[in-house]
Amino acid sequence: MKEALSNQLKQNPAMPMLAVLMILFSTLSPYFFDAINMESIAANNAVILIAAVGMTLVFLTGGIDLSIATVISVSAVMAGVIMGHTDNVLLGVLTAVSVGAAFGLLNGFLIGFLGLSPFITTMGTQLIARGIAFSVSEGIAVQGTPEPVIDFGFALVMGIPKITLVSFAVLLIVGFLVALTSWGRYIILLGSNPLAARYCGLNTRWLELSVYLASGILGGIAGFISIANLGNALPGVGDTLLLIIIGAVVLGGTSMNGGEGSLTKTLFGVAVLAVLTNGLNLLGIPFYDQLMIQGALIFIGYSIAMRLNQAKR
Amino acid sequence: MNDANPVLSVDKLHKAFNGKTVVSGLTFDLYPGEILALVGENGAGKSTSKNMLCGLLAPTGGEILIEQQKVAEVDGALHGISAVHQELSLFKSLTVAQNLCINDLPGSNLNIDWSKAEKIARKELDFLGVAIDPQALVGDLGAGKQQIVEIAKALLHANKVLILDEPTTSLTKPEREKLFAVMQKLKARGVAMIFISHFMDEVYQMADKYLVLRDGQQVAAGELAKTPRSELEALMVGREMTQSQIELAPPQNQVSLAVRQLTSCHFNQISLNLKKGEIIGIGGLMGAGRTELAEAISGLRPAQGEIYIGGKFIKRPSLATMLKHKLCYVTEDRRGLGLFPQRSVKENMTAANLSNFVQPLFRGIGFKNEQAAAQQVVDKMNVVLPDINSAVSHLSGGNQQKVLLGRWLACQPEILILDEPTKGVDIGAKLDIHKKIAALAASGVAVLLVSSDLQELLDLSHRIIVMRTGEQVAEFNRDAFDPTKIIAAAASSAYAKETS
Numbered sequence: 001m002k003e004a005l006s007n008q009l010k011q012n013p014a015m016p017m018l019a020v021l022m023i024l025f026s027t028l029s030p031y032f033f034d035a036i037n038m039e040s041i042a043a044n045n046a047v048i049l050i051a052a053v054g055m056t057l058v059f060l061t062g063g064i065d066l067s068i069a070t071v072i073s074v075s076a077v078m079a080g081v082i083m084g085h086t087d088n089v090l091l092g093v094l095t096a097v098s099v100g101a102a103f104g105l106l107n108g109f110l111i112g113f114l115g116l117s118p119f120i121t122t123m124g125t126q127l128i129a130r131g132i133a134f135s136v137s138e139g140i141a142v143q144g145t146p147e148p149v150i151d152f153g154f155a156l157v158m159g160i161p162k163i164t165l166v167s168f169a170v171l172l173i174v175g176f177l178v179a180l181t182s183w184g185r186y187i188i189l190l191g192s193n194p195l196a197a198r199y200c201g202l203n204t205r206w207l208e209l210s211v212y213l214a215s216g217i218l219g220g221i222a223g224f225i226s227i228a229n230l231g232n233a234l235p236g237v238g239d240t241l242l243l244i245i246i247g248a249v250v251l252g253g254t255s256m257n258g259g260e261g262s263l264t265k266t267l268f269g270v271a272v273l274a275v276l277t278n279g280l281n282l283l284g285i286p287f288y289d290q291l292m293i294q295g296a297l298i299f300i301g302y303s304i305a306m307r308l309n310q311a312k313r
Numbered sequence: 314m315n316d317a318n319p320v321l322s323v324d325k326l327h328k329a330f331n332g333k334t335v336v337s338g339l340t341f342d343l344y345p346g347e348i349l350a351l352v353g354e355n356g357a358g359k360s361t362s363k364n365m366l367c368g369l370l371a372p373t374g375g376e377i378l379i380e381q382q383k384v385a386e387v388d389g390a391l392h393g394i395s396a397v398h399q400e401l402s403l404f405k406s407l408t409v410a411q412n413l414c415i416n417d418l419p420g421s422n423l424n425i426d427w428s429k430a431e432k433i434a435r436k437e438l439d440f441l442g443v444a445i446d447p448q449a450l451v452g453d454l455g456a457g458k459q460q461i462v463e464i465a466k467a468l469l470h471a472n473k474v475l476i477l478d479e480p481t482t483s484l485t486k487p488e489r490e491k492l493f494a495v496m497q498k499l500k501a502r503g504v505a506m507i508f509i510s511h512f513m514d515e516v517y518q519m520a521d522k523y524l525v526l527r528d529g530q531q532v533a534a535g536e537l538a539k540t541p542r543s544e545l546e547a548l549m550v551g552r553e554m555t556q557s558q559i560e561l562a563p564p565q566n567q568v569s570l571a572v573r574q575l576t577s578c579h580f581n582q583i584s585l586n587l588k589k590g591e592i593i594g595i596g597g598l599m600g601a602g603r604t605e606l607a608e609a610i611s612g613l614r615p616a617q618g619e620i621y622i623g624g625k626f627i628k629r630p631s632l633a634t635m636l637k638h639k640l641c642y643v644t645e646d647r648r649g650l651g652l653f654p655q656r657s658v659k660e661n662m663t664a665a666n667l668s669n670f671v672q673p674l675f676r677g678i679g680f681k682n683e684q685a686a687a688q689q690v691v692d693k694m695n696v697v698l699p700d701i702n703s704a705v706s707h708l709s710g711g712n713q714q715k716v717l718l719g720r721w722l723a724c725q726p727e728i729l730i731l732d733e734p735t736k737g738v739d740i741g742a743k744l745d746i747h748k749k750i751a752a753l754a755a756s757g758v759a760v761l762l763v764s765s766d767l768q769e770l771l772d773l774s775h776r777i778i779v780m781r782t783g784e785q786v787a788e789f790n791r792d793a794f795d796p797t798k799i800i801a802a803a804a805s806s807a808y809a810k811e812t813s
Contacts, residue, residue, distance in 0.1 A: 180679045182667045192653035199650045200665045201632045259655045
């Protein structure tokens with residue numbers, strides 16, 4: 001029992017951090033454990049969690065997807081525009097997912113088949129996505145979000161926001177794919193040693209493409225969810241999220257070098273940053289001071305995770 | 314010239330890493346203008362000796378005297394000893410002059426005198442009698458000229474003793490002649506040289522004295538003029554052919570793998586017939602093109618020529634096609650190309666045949682029997698490990714090798730290409746692996762065994778094919794194995810095709 005717990009702690013270094021933060025904030029603020037506060041934490045982090053799932057997949061292969069945040073923006077804007085014209089929710093979902101998929105395919109082709117560096121490639125697509133989002137929306141929130149989408153953003157099932165349930169469903173499905181399919185196994189092997197993967201006869205190009213495609217699609221889903229969450233498609237919705245997404249994945253303990261990590265870790269990583277932001281807000285700490293604390297926590301958490309990993313060896 | 318004092322004397326030089334002796338008993342005197350050939354098989358300790366002599370490694374025992382002054386360890390620049398290493402250490406994007414002067418640039422730090430550097434370079438290159446433009450980029454020069462720039466750079470800082478490590482392996486014939494002319498010129502000027510080479514012709518052409526290393530021991534030294542070539546070759550091999558402890562079953566008649574005129578930039582017109590149950594050993598020195606051949610046959614490298622499996626012509630060989638035809642390749646580079654270090658033993662075992670465990674019922678979700686199958690391979694291969702789910706990087710080299718081998722055996726190959734299957738493996742694991750290979754062959758698997766370990770080839774092969782600089786130069790049947798002849802075939806001049 002004790003061993004199982006210590007094993008869990010080593011696997012998920014963000015778990016004790018989450019516990020400490022929750023105890024801390026619940027003693028400092030009477031509102032922290034309030035149902036409304038919990039709902040708002042969950043709802044406001046659905047987008048981040050979905051995108052972080054995509055980023056985790058890319059990290060597992062040893063790559064990085066810098067475009068995911070602005071892909072959220074551009075898919076939200078495109079879906080918003082389509083829904084504004086047609087009032088058709090399904091069409092909006094399809095648009096968001098296809099826009100995300102298109103960016104994912106572009107990244108995947110450039111990285112997997114042309115062998116470009118993931119960092120540079122996704123930096124480029126990040127700018128393209130951002131440019132499209134702002135030029136299509138002319139820099140302002142897209143009007144005309146259908147009522148059902150706005151209602152969906154506020155709806156609760158047994159006290160849990162529906163959009164949070166969507167993000168959990170995404171986490172669960174992708175988690176299953178990673179843990180229980182050969183695709184999942186292969187992307188981890190690819191991240192662990194790409195040359196050995198090639199010498200095992202794996203089709204490394206398609207594997208790489210598939211991961212960026214998945215990340216793009218998840219960005220698209222996150223984009224649609226952002227409309228439900230905020231009530232409007234905002235062209236800048238993803239701009240500030242990139243570092244939070246990367247920070248959450250790394251804090252969870254997934255290695256940026258590939259071959260090591262899991263979606264459970266990412267869930268805890270997202271939760272730590274979510275609780276931290278919320279708690280600091282409750283305590284009335286100014287935004288810029290929050291940034292300093294978040295920044296410090298990322299490297300403190302990361303160094304603890306690294307120590308634990310080394311101890312495991 | 315032997316009336317002078319030796320420029321470098323070495324007495325019982327010894328080097329151990331973590332208590333494990335890698336070189337011992339190195340003893341010689343080197344006089345100005347002399348060329349000493351340092352010879353031995355792959356892994357005999359030549360590189361370690363070189364590194365001690367040029368100051369890259371500190372010896373753990375013995376004495377070094379430089380011009381009769383005892384020193385604890387060599388300081389290349391101070392003592393006038395420099396080495397030209399096998400891997401060139403030039404900056405390809407800089408000019409020849411910049412490369413030559415890089416260790417000691419003229420002028421001040423903020424204002425380097427490039428014209429002076431060019432003058433120094435020109436003087437040095439003229440001295441060597443070669444026409445190389447000091448302004449040319451090193452990356453634009455051929456391998457031979459780069460080699461000479463490297464020598465010029467070495468001589469600029471240390472001009473008493475020059476160590477040349479396999480200087481001819483990457484050179485064409487005219488380049489090699491040019492290099493030898495430069496060496497002769499240096500010799501005439503009294504520079505002593507230590508010449509490390511695999512090629513016996515070159516040794517006899519250039520050197521005055523020899524020193525044979527075998528398994529880290531200095532086993533012989535003397536004058537080349539008084540030592541016939543066959544004796545030197547026998548000294549390098551050193552061992553009588555010991556009776557193999559492994560029984561080989563006779564091969565079957567059916568040809569599993571046929572290779573016809575396979576050619577690429579690393580090897581030329583290789584043809585062979587591998588029968589079911591047969592083990593063919595591929596011998597040769599490093600850089601002979603053996604790994605490249607093995608990778609080409611496995612579909613990992615492009616090559617011209619024809620490959621047949623079971624009589625069927627393989628149109629476009631790729632690793633995936635070859636795998637479908639039950640041909641598996643076990644790489645020599647376990648860490649770089651073989652294993653997934655952070656992943657578990659289980660995942661490493663099943664990486665190549667994971668599809669066998671995918672459950673059809675739930676649309677590919679979940680792996681059936683994976684754990685049990687991996688455990689079975691672990692038991693069969695005799696892998697010693699704490700837990701099948703622990704990371705493969707925790708295992709010892711020998712056990713890692715067994716995991717790698719186990720991965721491919723689990724694919725049930727009919728043709729197995731093994732590249733250095735026991736490199737860096739302890740003796741016990743080695744014997745285990747040897748027995749496994751013999752048993753596989755007995756069960757009808759055709760095996761192509763690339764190895765630099767001569768004893769391994771002798772023990773395990775039905776036939777041995779020797780390659781040298783990409784050419785197939787000799788073939789021996791098991792009843793006619795002769796280690797000395799095999800070494801001679803592998804280590805003759807890079808260009809002469811005929812041997813012994």
